[in-house]
Structures are given as structure tokens and as C-alpha cells.
Amino acid sequence: MDRRTPLGVAVIGTGRMGTDHVRRIDRVVSGARVTAVVDLDAERAEAAAAGIDGCTAHTDAAAAMAAADVDAVLIASSGPAHEAALLTAFEHDLPVLCEKPLTPDAASALRVMEAELALGHRRVQVGFMRRYDSEYVKLKALLADGRLGRPLMLHNRHRNVAGPPFFTSAMLITDSVAHEVDATRWLLGHEISAVTVLRPRPSAAAPEGVSDPQFVVLETDGGALSDVEIFVNCGFGYQVQAEVVCERGTARIGDGHSLVTHTAGRWGGTITQDWTDRFAQAYDDEIQTWVDATRRGEVTGPSTWDGYAAAAVCEAGVRALREGGRVEVHMVEKPPLYR
Ligand SMILES: NC(=O)C1=CN([C@@H]2O[C@H](COP(=O)(O)OP(=O)(O)OC[C@H]3O[C@@H](n4cnc5c(N)ncnc54)[C@H](O)[C@@H]3O)[C@@H](O)[C@H]2O)C=CC1
């Protein structure tokens, strides 16, 4: 595309994430503008379009994607709606940034991958934004330079203040641990081969019938272990921490010590309360990188394969949660397009 023309983006889904991405494209990143917004809830779509010059509001994603001023699509609808939006975007051969999860299960992720393979070129970047977080980027670089030796274990903690009311035990894995699944694969460069889920007694803050917290153990094909404490009703803050244990040392991120105060006989800092705060820089860099690559005619970042792999691992995790024991992950062979 002409480098002087901003990329026209249709944002599908204007709930919490979609509205934040609309703001980001409109006010933070360069080289793009929001030309259409879509939500099943017409009032939400209209509210998101209000005040943005030339932005139209729709309730039907297909109508928005057919518009002449739409060059690319950002999907931020709920997970089960992603597949239909992705397939429509492929019909128009439009580049897509799709929020995680790519789709909620491995079979639908595979259908999306097959449709992209039929196009013959990559079109999708999946919204695994931790790959753009400055702390995760530093950890990845440290592991890549080999100074600490081979990684043996990765300890992850993922805590939310309170899960949404519709969250089930399985969603702790498919919606939340999905991030650690991708971070583990990306940091270590391994595929995940088996999943075990252990459950302590539920917190009194967990809704009736929801297993929260959970302790998920991921085994990798490179012989490493990655464990994840997921606790979505911890009540006190939003914390995402990771510590890698290597042959010659350890490295840790996510302690949130950017400002520590000492006063009145106490010391301390603040804890972020949600992802829009903790990962603000990561979302900004993720969307800017997507816009820049799309304007160059390239697709970079987490691919449809990565979205499929995460879905397959999470599906094994949900089986392990329900049936107990260790469940192996089965995936199709990686197609050459994603190697
Ligand atoms: N990367 C990250 O850290 C985060 C990612 N997410 C992901 O972002 C996506 C959206 O999550 P939230 O904004 O929290 O949800 P939300 O429930 O606030 O918003 C979803 C919106 O999509 C709309 N929608 C549903 N089906 C639709 C369809 N077929 N066409 C058009 N609109 C449709 C709903 O009406 C709603 O307004 C999910 O995939 C979620 O997993 C959410 C939170 C953080």
C-alpha cells in the first residue's frame, strides 16, 4: 500500500479490549486509522465510532469488511466469534490481528489454519501481547544469548483481582493460562507435549463450582517443565510473574518494582489492578508492530500455528482438569508456511 496513506482498520467487537484498541489506533499508534467498528450491540458500536472522523458503525462484520476504506481487521469480539470473522477476512484477503484465543478449541483453530493455508500466505497475527512486553522481551534475549545455560524450569504466576461472572473452571485454562502456554513455547522455543492440572481447595472468593486457583504443569518436548499458578479471584491485584531456572542461573520478571516508596515507617509500592495497566506498553507495541508490518505488506508476530498450538495445549489442559492425570498434547505436523 501507499506508505503515505494510513491503514484503514475495522475493529470487530467493541467491548473492553476492542474499545481500548480503538483508542490506541486513534490516538497512540501512527500509520493507521479506525474506519469501521462492529458490535452485535449497535449502541456499543456507535459509542466506539463517536468522535472518530470517517468511522462507520456496524452490527455485521461482513458488511464492514466489504467497505472500500477497510485495509485490515482487528478482531476483539468474544473467542467463539473469532472463527467466523477470520474466515470472512480471508474471503477479502485482509490482514488480521486477532485477539487471543485464536479460537476456543483445536478443531476450530485447525479450520482457520487450513483456510489460511488455502490462501497460500500468512494473514494473521494472534494477540499474544506478552511477546511485546519489555520484561518478557529482555528475558527472551537473555535466554537466547546462552549465558545462563539451558532452561530447565519456568515458574509462572498469573493472578487477577476477580474473574468475570461467566468464568468457568475450564476458562481459567483456555482464557488465562493460554498466555503462559504461548509464553512458554516462545521463551523456550519448545512445543508442549503434556499437561497435568492440580487443584488445591478453592478459594472462598471463587464462585460456587469454580476451581480457582489451579496449578498447571506443562511438559515440553525439549525436556523442560513450566508450571503455572492461575488464580483469577486473588482479590488484591493483577500480577504476572515468571522465573526461569537455567543450568547456571535464574532470571525473574514481573515483580512490579518500578516505584518503591519509604515513608512513615513503612516501605512499599502499588500493584497493577488489571491487564490494561500492566500490559499497556505491550499492547501499544503489539499494535504498532502490526500496523508497520501490514503497511510493508508483511505478516509478523505470533502466527495461526501459534494460535492452533495454544488451543491444542489448552484443550489437553481442560481434559486433564476434568479427568485428572497427565494428558498428552496431539497436534498436526507443522505446515511449511509457519516454519
Ligand atoms: N490480550 C489480552 O490480554 C486480553 C485479551 N482479551 C481477549 O479479547 C477478546 C474480547 O474480550 P473483552 O473485550 O474482554 O470482551 P467483552 O465481552 O468486553 O467484549 C466483546 C464484544 O464483542 C461483541 N461481539 C460478540 N460477538 C460478536 C460478533 N459476532 N460480531 C461483533 N461483535 C461481537 C460483544 O457484543 C462485546 O461487545 C477476547 O478474545 C478475549 O479473550 C481480553 C482481555 C485481555
Ligand SMILES: O=C1[C@@H](O)[C@H](O)[C@@H](O)[C@H](O)[C@H]1O
Ligand atoms: O487475556 C486476558 C483475559 O482474557 C483473561 O481473562 C485474564 O485472566 C488475563 O490475565 C488477560 O490477559
